[in-house]
Amino acid sequence: MTRHTQQPNRLARGGRVDRSRTLNFTFNGKRYQGHAGDTLASALLANGVDIVNRSFKYSRPRGIVAAGAEEPNALVQLGSTEAAQVPNVRATQQALFDGLTAQSTNGWPNVQRDVMSLVGKLGGRFMPPGFYYKTFMAPASLWMTYEKYIRKGAGLGRSPMERDPDSYDHLHQHCDLLVIGAGPAGLAAALTAAHGGARVILCDEQEEMGGSLLDSRELLDHQPASQWAGRVVEELAGLDNVTLLPRTTANGYHDHHFVTLHERRTEHLGETAPRVDGYRPARSRMHRVRAGQVLLTTGALERPLVYAGNDVPGNLVAGAVSTYIRRYGVVPGNQLVLSTSNDHAYRAALDWIDAGREVVAIVDARRNPDGELVEQARARGIRVITGSAVLEAQGSSRVSGARVATIDAKAFKVTGQAEILACDTIASSGGYSPVIHLASHTGARPAWDDEILGFVPSLVAGVYAAGSARGIHDLAEGLADGSAAAARALAALGRSAGAIELPQVAARREGAASALYQVPHEKPTLRAPKQFVDLQNDVTAAGIELATREGFESIEHVKRYTAMGFGTDQGKLGNINGMAIAARCLGKSIPEVGTTVFRPNYTPVTFGAIAGRHCRELFEPERYTAMHQWHVEHGAEFEEVGQWKRPWYFPQKRRAENGEQRMETMDEAVARECLAVREAVGILDASTLGKIDIQGPDAREFLGRVYTNKWAKLAPGRVRYGLMCKDDGMVMDDGTTSCLAENHFLMTTSTGGAAAVLEWLEIWHQTEWPELDVYFTSVTDHWATMTVTGPEARKLLAEITDIDLDRESFKFMDWREGQVAGVPARVFRISFTGELAYEINVQANYAMHVWKTLFAHGEKYDLTPYGTETMHVLRAEKGFIIAGQDTDGSVTPEDLGMHWAIGYDKPNSWIGKRALTRSDTKRSDRKQMVGLKPKDPKVVLEEGAQIVLDPSHAIPMPMVGHVTSSYYSPTLESGFALAVVKGGHQKMGDTVYLPMVDGQVHEAEIVSPIFLDPKGERQNV
């Protein structure tokens, strides 16, 4: 057969690649060519690239072993630019595109001559099995040090340091039946369900649907199997009730048939999504599927045999050899030795000889193999050596020979003299393991099946497995099994499946497989050359044996001790072999040893796909008030309060001493805003406060039960402050509630507490007091609220309202309705600043008009917008609490000194009353709210600072409380704070101390928390 000059291992014909389309790519800085339809792995093999990586621990040269998701070695770093870097891409699953640039993940400066290899030869001594286990057990602080060096040396790929140019997406999907895997069973199942009219999703992780049919030697309806697959896929694509998702991995099976499917939409086209009409489509998409029923047709993974030197490049699993030849037209070598324990693997030798290359021998562990494929091989003149296995691969950077001898697998002994067969490729097959990963995500423990020599999935209700995924490897049986499983799944939903005609498959006689995992060596395992079990993590048979000798008997412990299956491949190739070795060492059977289970994700998923469009500007909702644009235009700095963006302060330009303009600092802005409110008039956007409309004849009674204070006599037109406790007697939220009419109240809550308070009211109404006739409706967003406050507030408001603002007719804690700036408004005379204040509420669509009108009239009063920081200072000067800042769920109204807001003598009980009468809540040494006045007025105490009575006490000092709020007051010209102190109410005038991290100790006097205008004269003017 002629050879492609550029690609020495490319066949002239055959496979599913398009030889008319040549694609250029770069691997480790060298340019190569491949074809459309190649994976990076098949293109590398076509070009005769043997070494694709260096191993994790020993830095040994490694080649491509498999052809799919199970590949442990061929991990590459993808990307020609910094922004496009993607770590740990499996070359076997990366479609080739023109311009692809990849580098080996491990091995610096290059994989051929690795400076780490010397270290690698010694590496085993530094990192014996159990290294991670023992290191984790060591002081955790040391791990940080180790890890840095291990990662650097091992090189597990790296993240891009620049912003990802791509976008990602989520799509919520629903279906009757989700079929995972589009091999023979999956295609038959999807067709069956689709014909029944069910909503079907069929996903498959490969570039092309068809699974094993794409490289099978068998015929369906007397034609190549891939033709039948193509026809079925085409038919399914034309059906409205079917969603086909190629290049889509079912990476996680979560509760209640919620399955996440990771679809790679553009990764086969380029390293970033190519622009289409100026738009860059999502690079990958996470389908979040809620399925009625789920069918796993995930196939099986071939197990390699474990023998000495089985990691030298040129060692492949047998099925991968067939895949590369039949699907990609690539023969990964010249002279093949096949070591097998079953019939099925014989096809690798037949494909190899069909490709025109030499099969040196088939080494079969069975004494008398006699299946049809065995007969075919013999008929083709291939030498079949029975009762034997490859003991050892020879060579270092590429296989140069295979040592073969007769063995006694049960006795784990080599029984004959070894013969050396010269070859450059060794394919091995120890049987087939159903892909049980997704089933095991559901928590169902897989079960060992002696018949198929593999674990089969256990299935929770609503999950089905068919075909190879449950050990039915025969093609005809697998097709029928898929169709039948789909019918069962639909029946469970009360639907009937459609009839489909399954293709004709020639019956084939297969001999029984024998159980072989680790091949014995002349030397004992601990002394034999390395026999690798987990290639990605460099776990050897000797390592597992050592683990069992050190007393690790549970397979979960063996796994953690050796790090078997810890790699990005989750031990897809090696785990079962590892369990079999552990079982041998422990003198147990495999089912006795059991298996480890798998966690999501089946293969790694990019963070982009997990985040979807929930990133950057759309990471979190931002809630805006109706005046937001004004705040932005007036240079507000914003504070996040829950999801709200509230103006924090409004810095202004001021002239510095040198005459230049500069922006105010936050402290300067806040001081200016505070003084404006105390001396003239300020305005705050208070729209974010929660507002709940409460209607019903029992509204008043309900309020009496959820608030600690009394509501029986609050007349229409009046407003009252209320405190709300949880049933443990601790303050939950506070706010004012207004009586709008006899059966109608408007409750306000804190900004952050709005949703929780509404939920709280509904819970108590629905579960405890359904007999009360009352309804609650959130009107937070309907009303915009602006607080006009300061000595000039009345004059300003009077200019634009028809409401009589006379101090006698519109008193403190009254509300009135009328017009403000021509807009109907409810105006509440309540105050959170301690100054004369009016809270104007208007329908939010008109709020901007009212706000701007206030400013149009406000100039002569020096109307100053202020933000949340100033609001905090002003309220703290008055000793007004903020629930959640001055309280933390352990503070009672009594602790706050708010006895006046507790109605112990109300006729009905109320939430928290019982708890407030407990001895613990009555203790006199509870932490109680007080004011703190630093002895040095320049000091602003740190919020959270701990308070002690004796700073000379040996550490640990007894701590008696902490600062909850602390600011500088331009009015008091001093720092001041609110704090909770044990027994604080009885400690007025005492001195306390606040030791700081830097060794300073601040001194402060305990004072009343009301720093300004204790009689409330300013708000009553």
Next chain:
Amino acid sequence: MSNAQQFDTRPVVDNESEIAVESPLAFSRHRSGAPKAKADTRVTVRERAFLGHLVLRGGAIVLDEALREVVGLGLPGEPLGLVQDEGGKRSIQWISPDEWLLIVPGGEEFDIERRLREALGDAHFSISNVGGGQTVLELSGEAAREVLMKSVSYDVHPSHFPVGKGVTTVFAKSTVVLRRPSEERWELVIRRSFADYLYRWILDAGAEYTIGVEG
């Protein structure tokens, strides 16, 4: 009588009143713009601003009777139901077992509330005007459903979400009332404070389909 306070929050518009009214999307249009529909536009979004929104709570039988009398439209007969009058201008949507959302042309809501209160008499109910707190976005076009699939976990397949259905559901990281008044159109009733986030989300999710903003 219900003995609740009723308050018309709309200004009386007389002699070319200069009272500016701003929809919840005023800032968003200013900041994010409003791409015009193009030839290849497969989804369009349109705001139906300044409608009258009333939240009705109470017993179904009395509310149904009063609504028939006042609005000429009864409650939807089933949970998750949406009914509309012939022109689609007035609609009533089931929200929860004792809660419905009545949407009417802007300006009708005060009078309707007054007449409903009269008709309901001593029955126990509540009517809350929430028109300033929410707005309606309409999605249409062949890709409208896919934009929704990107945004809500609820199943919006026609077999599961026929015309005349409405749900309250999670939308991105917010909440919307989602309803399907006709074959071609979906409506999102969104809260004012979340409107900008939702608008930006929809523009971003719809970019793939050359989303256009109408009106």
